[in-house]
Amino acid sequence: MRPRNGARVLFALVAGLTGCETREECVPKPVPVTNASGGVYRCTAGEDCPRSSRVSLCVADTDTQLECVRCLDTECVLITPLPESC
Numbered sequence: 001m002r003p004r005n006g007a008r009v010l011f012a013l014v015a016g017l018t019g020c021e022t023r024e025e026c027v028p029k030p031v032p033v034t035n036a037s038g039g040v041y042r043c044t045a046g047e048d049c050p051r052s053s054r055v056s057l058c059v060a061d062t063d064t065q066l067e068c069v070r071c072l073d074t075e076c077v078l079i080t081p082l083p084e085s086c
Contacts, residue, residue: 026086030077033069041076049076 032040033049043049046057049069058070058079068079 023086026082028079028082030070030072030079033076033078042074043071043076044074046070046076 033051034040041049046069049057049071051057051069054067055078056066056068058068065081067081070077070079
């Protein structure tokens with residue numbers, strides 16, 4: 001009976017993976033934070049990035065419901081929330 005259960009689990013896993021496509025609107029796109037002259041602010045940590053009072057500092061790599069700023073590859077970027085459909 002074990003081989004059948006294992007086969008069912010494997011089939012369910014493969015079926016789930018093949019039917020799951022990443023929609024482009026469900027991938028967060030970081031937006032560079034630019035200064036008045038159009039240059040991107042540089043950083044070594046998220047705390048180095050400028051932000052308004054309504055934008056928080058990103059504290060984790062998980063999805064967020066609020067806009068936040070983080071340091072990504074030495075550039076300050078704004079992360080916007082994903083749509084609810086994701």
